[in-house]
Every structure is written in structure tokens, then in C-alpha cells.
Amino acid sequence: MSAATEYDHLVRSEYEHGFVTEIESDTLPPGLDEQVVAAISKRKGEPDWMTDWRLSAYGKWLNMPTPEWAAVQHAPIDFQDISYYSAPKKKEGPKSLDEVDPVLLETYQKLGIPIEEQMALAGIAVDAVFDSVSVATTFRDKLAEAGVIFCSISEAIKDYPELVRKHLGTVVPPTDNFYAGLNSAVFTDGTFVYVPKHTRCPMELSTYFRINTAKTGQFERTLIIADEGSYVSYLEGCTAPQRDDNQLHAAVVELIALEGAEIKYSTVQNWYPGDANGKGGIYNFVTKRGDCRGARSKISWTQVETGSAITWKYPSCILRGDDSVGEFYSVAVTKGRQQADTGTKMIHLGRNTRSTIVSKGISAQHGQQSYRGLVRIAGKAEGARNHTQCDSLLIGDTCAAHTFPYIEVKNPSAKMEHEATTSKISEDQLFYCRSRGLSEEDAVSMIVNGFCKEVFNELPMEFAVEAQKLLSISLEGAVG
């Protein structure tokens, strides 16, 4: 029996699960089994190979253990209590800004977000507000001219099946970890980027431009391929606080850089962190990995993480090509009851590969934060170098910062540097700023932004300005 026929009955049986096509009720009931996986694939009109890929991932996921090693605590997640498909239907969101939580609006205003965007972020039917069609069209024309493909992963599966099939899961295989396995089985949408050989992507790509296309949902899948000698900078996320009904987010991001290519991936993550007791916040369990497949390729991750109740995230680089370069610059803030276990992995396989890790962790109130980083130098990685700098800043005395560096060196020519500091904002620093007329909050924000400077310098200009503002707002009320 071929794979296609084996799953046929599953695909056909979709209606048993109340999977109706009326726009308003296009949501699967909670629960996960093969039929649900097949139904998702069918609903999205995917080719058989994709359905098979998902089902195979699901089969493997069933036998995978949930990861327990991260230094975070939460109640067990009931995976049968989650609805795995909710089509982009008209949401019963607020009809106007008057119906939106004033606290949220206040934050938008502080961030200086234009009113149209505020409405979009707050979940008001965007198409009524945005003249995004024209924006998106201009944008697409320009990219098409350069030959850059930038679309949703669903579109890519239909329109560029060879590219997707060749690369999907080659950096983060479905068996990589529990959440990657789950994502592989049930991902709903995400982003696909292909930059052709020797092409410099003419603009920074941002999901912002896709805000009006399908809502990506909780299991997002991103695949970016930079062909030989190309360059692309991709911005993910948004500084504005984003609320979501889905508590569990398990995204997978795969980056592939071929010979001489460079990918710069910047993230600002500001998911809802929950209330003061951490209730209702997002669990952000993400697998992000880049493969420097070709010689002299480069992948650079920059992230500013201020949101989510629990973050579990290690953007990594596999430095396969000779002379390839991996970078990781991170600012993570935990306050209230937020928990973050985050860091990176740099796997040096090629000769003369270099990696840089700069991690800045800020904890306030009851925030708990761990840096977990692995640097592995394989036996053949002659002349590999790593520099790691890992700094923690504590505000107050009820928060905590932990550092778990893992270093494995199998080649004697490797050069490794590891620096780590933990500091508190000192009374001296605060008093110095205040004696110059600055309020305590402005002083903290200034000191914290100074602490994060090396990372902000890596962000694209506009993003950096927003990230600084975001950090200041995140830490409001965190002192004293």
C-alpha cells in the first residue's frame, strides 16, 4: 500500500471532525491524531508529499519525550486540548479602538505607532483600515524584479514545491526535538524566502508587509534560503505587545546560506507575558537554526526578547562551510513572573569557522533567566574560533540569572574565549544620574540601554530605535 492510499481514508474522513467549510466556523475541534494532521494538510490544499511529510513527523513525535532540561517551570501542557487549525476567518475582535484594552493603547502610543497600525495590532479587521494592497504590490514588484521570492510557506509549497521539498526539514529535522516534531506535523503557516545567486535583496524583508495575508498562528514555519553569493536581511516580530488566544507557540525557523551568502535575521519578540502572576502569558518554545552550508557563508541572529511568560529558544548556527561565520546577539528581559531559558549553539564543522556570541540578560522583579549556550568544535574544524560574552544585569534582589555554558572542543587548534559577568545596577550609578536631574526610571532605562548597546548596534536602524523604546517601557515600574 502506497503512502498516498494509506492516508486516503484519513483525508476523506475530515468531516467527521466537524471540519466544515463555512468561513465562520473553519476551526478544528481540539485534539491531535493522524486524521487531524491529514485534515490540516488537506484543508490547505497541499500536495501528497507534504501530507506524507507531516504524517511521518507526527508518527515520530508520538514517541518523543517532552524536554525537561530547561530551567523553567510550568504545568504540563495537554496537547489534546489544543485546536490545531483555525483558518483565517473574520475574528470576533474589537470593532474599533474604543473596545480595545486602554493599557494596550497606552503602550502603542508610547511606542509612537501610527493609528492604522494600532488598529491592526489590536486585531480590528485590518482590511478595512489598511490600504495595504498597494503597499504590498509595490513591494512585491520590486522584489520580483530582483528575482527574490517572498511569500507564505503555504504558497511556496504550491508554487515552488521543488525548493521547499529540497530544503524543508534539512536544518531542523522533524526528529530534532519535541516541539520541532509537533510543528512539523501541524504547522499552519509561515514565511518562505528565496534569494537567487549573487543577488542582494533590495530591501529588508519584514513580516510586517504580510500582516494582511494569512494570520500565521501558533505553529509558524519559516524557511529562508540564500543562494550563492546573495544577501538578505529579515525582520521578524513587532515591538508592539501582541496578544494571542493561543498559549503555546512552537515555531520552527530554518535558514540556509550557500557559498558566500549572508543571512541577517533580526527578531523583536513582545508576546503577552501574562498578568502580574504570569497567568495567561504565552509559552514561546521555538527552534531556530541556521546552516552555513557553503564556504564563506554567514548567518547572524539578533534578538530582543521582552515578552512571553516562558521563552525557550536557542537560535543556532551550524558552521559547515569552511571560513563560515556565525553570530548571535541577544537581549532578553524577564520581569514579573517571566521565565526565559535562552541562548545559542554554535557547531563548528568547517575549517577556520568563526563564531561570536553576545548575550545580555536583564532580570527584574521575579524574573528568572538562564543563558544556555553550546560551542562545539568538531575534530575537522581546524583553526576554529569562538568568542562568547555573556552578561547579566539584575534589577532588585528577587530576580535571578543563571549561566550554563557548554563547551566541547575536539580540535587542538581551536581558540575559545568566554567572558561572563553578572552585575546589579548600582546605587552609585542611579544616584549619579538622578543628581543630574534624571528620574529614577529614566536612569534605569539609560543604564540598561547602555548595557545592551552592543546588541542594539546589530539591529537595523529603525528596529534599534524601537527596541530601545520597548526596553524602557518594559522596565517601567520594575524599579523600587
Next chain:
Amino acid sequence: MLSVKGLKAKVGDKDILKGLDLEVGPGEVHAIMGPNGSGKSTFAHVLSGREGYEVTAGSVDFNGQDLLGLEPEERAQLGLFLAFQYPVELPGVNNTYFLKSAVNAIRKARGDDELDAVSFLRLMKERLKVLHLNDSLLKRPVNFGFSGGEKKRNEIFQMAMLEPKLAILDETDSGLDIDALRIVAAGVNALRGPERSMLVVTHYQRLLDYIKPDYVHVLAQGRIIRSGGKELALELEEKGYSWITDGEAA
């Protein structure tokens, strides 16, 4: 402009200031001298509102305002400035950005318009000229990696930018060689004016060779025990503090 009456303060269980009286008029420069441990720095910190000091008695009036009830930033906004003995390093915080934020925080508190980048840079250039400083320190993080002399010069430059009504210079001469001392003193002198009073806190007379005070006070055991003109400083230099403190004890 500044009127200190019967000021008593302690750190932990230790009484440091034991009834200090001082009157400073507009435009006057007062030197506070005294042996180590006499309470000079405590006095400077109590005036600027640093935490960790408990005022147990007395009052401090600053242009009609009760200073002791105010936060440090409110005192700065009223025109009080403390040049630190040990200026604090702020890694990653750009010096120009820091100054602009401070200037605008103070302007805002006074109801003035905040300066935009262009006007601020213009002001900065003008003040650099007055102090005969170059702008090499302004692109670096606040005090971070500065030499002792650079730190003190930076304090004086902040003072020039913030235009205080009362500047307290806490042991500004400590750790400076003679050339650096001259530069800093010249800066301070350039900032003297009828609207700006100064409290120069120092252990040694040598600073007063360059910054000529109108009045000199000797602080010992938490009280001002002798006041006079600038000739008092010279006398102290010659005879040492014991000349007065012993007299006091006797």
C-alpha cells in the same frame, strides 16, 4: 540662597554632622576645608540627597525651598549640582546623549522647551569653547575608561551644561596632577558668576590657589568651627588643622 541651620546627620549609628550652620549668598564661593573624617563629603551628599544618610535635626533652605524633603533629581532640577569626588562610570551610555537627557530633564522640570539636537549641539560647542575643552570625551560612554583628569573635566563640563545655581565641588582636586588641576580650576573660574554660588569642598589648600574663595570654613567633628576669608586657608596650610581643632578641643 543656601541656608543650613543646625544640620545633624548620621550614617548607620554613627553621628557625622553635629549641628552644622552655613549661609551662602548668590554668586559667593565658599570653601569647606577640614581634616579627613570631619564630615565634608557627608555634607555634600546630604545636600544633594543621596540615600544612606539620616538627617536627624536641622534644616536646609535653598532659595525658599526645603531641600531635605526633595528627591535628588528634584534638587538638580532646582539648580543644585554635585561634582563627584569619584565620578561614576556608565558603560555603553553615550556621554552626549546622557548630557542631552539631563539638560532636557531639567529644562522640562522648569517648564522650558526641550532642546532639539541642533540647538543642543550648538550649546555644547559654545560651552566647550568657554572651558577650552575639546570634544574628545563626548563620543565616549560616560566616564567609562576615562583617566582621573578626564573624569573631573567631564564633571566640570556637565556643570557648564546644566547651569546650576549652586555647585558643590566634592574634593575635585583629589587624584589630579598639577596640570589637570589647572585645567579644572580654569573651568570652574570660567563658570563663576553673580547668579552661581559654589561650595568647594577640599582637604588641601592648593586648589584654592586656583579657585579663590570668598569665604573659607573649617569643618571638624561635624561642625563648622572657624570661618574667615581666603587668608584662613593659607594659615591652615602653614599651621595644619590641629592648630584649630586642638584649640577647639581645649
